[in-house]
Amino acid sequence: MKNLEIAKILYAMADILELQEVQFKPRAYRNAARAIETLSEDIEETYKKNKLQEIPGVGESIAEKIEEYIKTGKISAYEKLKKEVKIDLESLESIPGLGPKKIKIFYQKLNIKNIKDLEKAIEQHKLQKISGFGEETEENLKRGIELVKSHPKRFLYAHALPIVNQIKSYFQKYSFIKKFEVAGSFRRGKETVGDLDFIAVSDQPEKVMELFIKIPDVKEVIAKGSTKSSIRLSNGLQIDLRVVKEEEFGSALLYFIGNKEHNVEIRKLALSKSYTLNEYGLFNLKTKKRIAGRTEQEIYDKLGLQYIEPEMRENMGELKLSQQHKLPNLVTDKDIKGVFHNHSQWSDGNNTLSEMIKKAEELKLKFISFNDHFSNIGIVNPLNEKRLISYLKEIEKLKKKSRIKIFTGIEIDIQKDGTLALSNNLLKKLDVVIASVHTSFNLPEKEMTARICHALENYPIHILGHPTGIVLNNRPAYEVNLEKVYETAKKNNVFLEINSLPSRMDLNGEKIKAAKEIGCKFALSTDAHNTLELGYFSFGILCARRGWLEKKDILNCWNLDKIEKALKK
DNA sequence: GCCGTTTTCGGCCCGACTGTTTTCAGTCG
Numbered sequence: 208m209k210n211l212e213i214a215k216i217l218y219a220m221a222d223i224l225e226l227q228e229v230q231f232k233p234r235a236y237r238n239a240a241r242a243i244e245t246l247s248e249d250i251e252e253t254y255k256k257n258k259l260q261e262i263p264g265v266g267e268s269i270a271e272k273i274e275e276y277i278k279t280g281k282i283s284a285y286e287k288l289k290k291e292v293k294i295d296l297e298s299l300e301s302i303p304g305l306g307p308k309k310i311k312i313f314y315q316k317l318n319i320k321n322i323k324d325l326e327k328a329i330e331q332h333k334l335q336k337i338s339g340f341g342e343e344t345e346e347n348l349k350r351g352i353e354l355v356k357s358h359p360k361r362f363l364y365a366h367a368l369p370i371v372n373q374i375k376s377y378f379q380k381y382s383f384i385k386k387f388e389v390a391g392s393f394r395r396g397k398e399t400v401g402d403l404d405f406i407a408v409s410d411q412p413e414k415v416m417e418l419f420i421k422i423p424d425v426k427e428v429i430a431k432g433s434t435k436s437s438i439r440l441s442n443g444l445q446i447d448l449r450v451v452k453e454e455e456f457g458s459a460l461l462y463f464i465g466n467k468e469h470n471v472e473i474r475k476l477a478l479s480k481s482y483t484l485n486e487y488g489l490f491n492l493k494t495k496k497r498i499a500g501r502t503e504q505e506i507y508d509k510l511g512l513q514y515i516e517p518e519m520r521e522n523m524g525e526l527k528l529s530q531q532h533k534l535p536n537l538v539t540d541k542d543i544k545g546v547f548h549n550h551s552q553w554s555d556g557n558n559t560l561s562e563m564i565k566k567a568e569e570l571k572l573k574f575i576s577f578n579d580h581f582s583n584i585g586i587v588n589p590l591n592e593k594r595l596i597s598y599l600k601e602i603e604k605l606k607k608k609s610r611i612k613i614f615t616g617i618e619i620d621i622q623k624d625g626t627l628a629l630s631n632n633l634l635k636k637l638d639v640v641i642a643s644v645h646t647s648f649n650l651p652e653k654e655m656t657a658r659i660c661h662a663l664e665n666y667p668i669h670i671l672g673h674p675t676g677i678v679l680n681n682r683p684a685y686e687v688n689l690e691k692v693y694e695t696a697k698k699n700n701v702f703l704e705i706n707s708l709p710s711r712m713d714l715n716g717e718k719i720k721a722a723k724e725i726g727c728k729f730a731l732s733t734d735a736h737n738t739l740e741l742g743y744f745s746f747g748i749l750c751a752r753r754g755w756l757e758k759k760d761i762l763n764c765w766n767l768d769k770i771e772k773a774l775k776k
Numbered sequence: 777g778c779c780g781t782t783t784t785c786g787g788c789c790c791g792a793c794t795g796t797t798t799t800c801a802g803t804c805g
Binding site for chain 1 (some may be wrong): 783
């Protein structure tokens, strides 16, 4: 798949054009890049079908450039732009407080091309000598560089969750704060968040701001105004807070939940209906009179839209469905009857089988599936054929005592050549076979795709475990043609895993949506290695909701009879 | 460069805060 490569080039072109102060084109390139980045189909296929211009944001000119890339591996317009601008824009733009305009000035005056040059210039206090720049700009950029170097760009959702809860309870105890809510990518349930956004309703915004910059663990106050402030915690996480009036709360939520592209589209829609929308409300364009703003629902209603769940607000076609009142009825935590893919002390888990069962009962689950490792990787204390027999015997015993349904199973490695280390006869004796890639992550795309598809086609596999192999902030996804994997999974009745571990969230929402469009079904896994993680299925639900899934798409939501039937191979 | 429920030409979302210099451009979300 060349989708990401092409998107990256278009983004880079947008950055350069912006630097050259070309009007409007940067946005056109970014729109196209984003659409290509999230395209479920291999763009070469789209090209072969002569449908490039059906991608939103792609017109004649960009289509030609994509064609050129597919044919030659290059886009000459990009090569030309690169020659004109020899600046490492990507890394410079990642520094907070530094945008295209300042980068341009630094380049023209001081020949700064990258972060290293910038650091040197700051050290020698050269920036201050440029008119319009002072000591503080230098200091801020210095801190920005340190930040970029020292902290991961994004925080895991699950790591942000306790911080969100602490901040909420910190503010909710004050009577002059009427409402306090989290927005931003956290509210949209993204698997990682870059920062946290909060909205408060209060008649005394200054007082809220004073409280905010003094919350425990603040390392730095980035900005402080009368209604909007930003701080950074000592762990590097940035937190923004905006205070609004009661009648503005809905429009403020809408704005701060985002995402940005969704906001742009919804504002354009407002304009087309002779309204204007900002964070303070929906207004009549001519009279400037307020039409709505107190709740999100009110605004959606006035725009003729069905309420859109935050997890869907990614400008991926949700607005169109909302206009037609045809949005999916998203799955919720309550719809989950049980969880797949759990480990115990039989392999690399921390708890015994019975401790895990007890916890599942406490969580009011109706079933649990045990899938300890079957592998030749020593570090996970894997099952082998001999130990598997004892494992199954113990589960049989526990089944008799348990109040909930227990599925037997294993998580087995898909070996480098696409084979599994257990015969089909033995595999068929298990209720749930999960097959995953745990070794040789660096295969070329073709080999990796063939490896996974071979396993799916030749073994009685129920679930493909963590299909991309990504470990967030740690290991990239392996190179694989996901579209082919999805198609093969569908053809062979293999459920795609939604792995709920906070560091995996694999498949994520975007990929789930693409797989759903191909017709795949999904199984929700906890991949729990202890009793605590057994409760983490809500993280997987976030992915499912971001992937537009309904109850019917997820095995875990079906009746037990239907689940058992679906697991017959 | 893209796009169309007024449009195939003329638009392209909107506002707060900072740092610098005295009225605003740049950045960010």
